[in-house]
Amino acid sequence: PYTLRGVRTVRRRVLGDPAVVIWKGAGCLAYIVANRIGFDGKTASDSNSYKHVAEFARKMELEYKLERVLSPNKFLKPEQRVAQSQRVDNRKETLKKHLQTAIKQSRDVQQVKKYMEQRGYEVELGRGIAFTxxxxxxxxxxxxxxxxxxxxxxxxxxxxxxxxxxQNRQAQLIRQQQEEFKRQQQQEKEMQQEHQHSQGISR
Structure with missing residues (x-):
């Protein structure tokens, strides 16, 4: 149900505790609301709370088809961990590939900026340039x-x-035209020779 603050309770408990719920606000905004004292009168355990919240966030990404991100490495199994340098490098490589394409398709910096913005980047352009x-x-x-x-x-x-x-295309076109002209001249010459030969035979 909607509350007076305009948020509604999502039908899910967090950390396995009925005293902890998620309230959904506008857009993708969500609030985690928790009581330090549970309904059973016991103090809620906050052991591994960050890990549990990270796991919950990944589940919500799947359930609501949100953009999926990686949990912090310390909350992942060893075989699931990705080196921090690799995480950053992947972002850098993606950015570099977009920039390479942008430059090939653009004639000035403003067109590069527009291309990158269309790919979801925020571009800061001044004395330098930055991408978010x-x-x-x-x-x-x-x-x-x-x-x-x-x-x-x-x-x-x-x-x-x-x-x-x-320039190369134009030069190639000129060569093709010249070759076609020579071919036509050769055909006309051969036709004249054949005509002259046939006239000589008829005489």
């Missing part, structure tokens, strides 16, 4: 090899590459 992903993890461009100056340099390189590719 959907999990609110922030990286400066320099941390992934894409400082603002690097992006501008790569954009110029891509522009020069596109110009070179266009």
């Amino acid at each position: 992903d959907a999990q609110h993890v922030r990286f400066k461009g320099s941390q992934v090899g894409y400082a603002l100056m690097d992006i501008e340099k790569k954009l110029k390189q891509e522009q020069l590459l596109r110009q070179q590719q266009e």
